[in-house]
Amino acid sequence: MTIEQIASLIHPRRHETQWHRHPTCQLYWVRRGMIMVETGQAQYALTLGSVGWFPPDWGHGAWISADSECHSLHLDSLLCAGLPASPCVRAADHFLLLLLERVRLAHEQAPGEPYLAHLLTLMIDEIERAAELPLQLPLPTDRRARQVAEWLLARPESAIHQDALAQQSGLSSRTLSRLFSQQTGLSFSQWRQQARLIHALGHLLQGEAVAQVAGRCGYENVSAFIAAFRSRFALTPGQFQARQMR
Numbered sequence: 001m002t003i004e005q006i007a008s009l010i011h012p013r014r015h016e017t018q019w020h021r022h023p024t025c026q027l028y029w030v031r032r033g034m035i036m037v038e039t040g041q042a043q044y045a046l047t048l049g050s051v052g053w054f055p056p057d058w059g060h061g062a063w064i065s066a067d068s069e070c071h072s073l074h075l076d077s078l079l080c081a082g083l084p085a086s087p088c089v090r091a092a093d094h095f096l097l098l099l100l101e102r103v104r105l106a107h108e109q110a111p112g113e114p115y116l117a118h119l120l121t122l123m124i125d126e127i128e129r130a131a132e133l134p135l136q137l138p139l140p141t142d143r144r145a146r147q148v149a150e151w152l153l154a155r156p157e158s159a160i161h162q163d164a165l166a167q168q169s170g171l172s173s174r175t176l177s178r179l180f181s182q183q184t185g186l187s188f189s190q191w192r193q194q195a196r197l198i199h200a201l202g203h204l205l206q207g208e209a210v211a212q213v214a215g216r217c218g219y220e221n222v223s224a225f226i227a228a229f230r231s232r233f234a235l236t237p238g239q240f241q242a243r244q245m246r
Helices: 077-082 094-109 114-129 143-154 162-168 173-184 188-205 210-216 222-233 237-245
Strands: 003-011 016-020 025-038 042-047 050-054 060-075 088-091 136-138
Touching: 003 094, 025 077, 025 094, 025 188, 042 050, 042 088, 042 188, 060 077, 060 094, 060 188, 077 114, 094 114, 136 188, 143 162, 143 173, 143 188, 162 173, 173 188, 188 210, 188 222, 188 237, 210 222, 210 237, 222 237
Parallel strands: none
Antiparallel strands: 003 060, 016 060, 025 042, 025 050, 025 060, 042 136, 050 088
């Protein structure tokens, strides 16, 4: 079991990594800010308190939603067997974050020692046991539904009705609903809300006021935004912002 590479990354908001793939498994963990990773099937939001897992040969690109500092860990395929076959975002408690840091330091100081192999085995066990976080946004595969999804991702503040979105993509509203339900596992309204809430995370991490973020995400009523955020992430936007800033 070996580590192929560990990289420490510091990027400003809006930095992008072009679409690529590699034969290694990859783990991301964030120390500050937020990274969005997109595969052909979904988008994944990575913030402090999470670890992103991406199997080998899984094409993806990334961009920075808030000024960020993170680590990227590439592992050989032997270590990938114990982890999911698809990308995911898992919870990273204080112990796992300390363990990841210890793995990084051990790789720098004594890459060939058995101690590092023991740490890696424990790390895999901890990630396997960690809960999956609601930081994934599945993307529809149908070309027309994907066009609607991309339009909304670029304009999360838009209040345009589902009927108008369907019409501009050559679909009926009923067909659009069916495609989203079948291909993302979410109803159209659930998907739209999830997209808005994930978009909100980056603005909260930039220190913007909750009311301003609500408007950026298409919520005219701040209370409705707070209720939706708390329902999804078990924190209010203010609590999330304070925890991440701290």
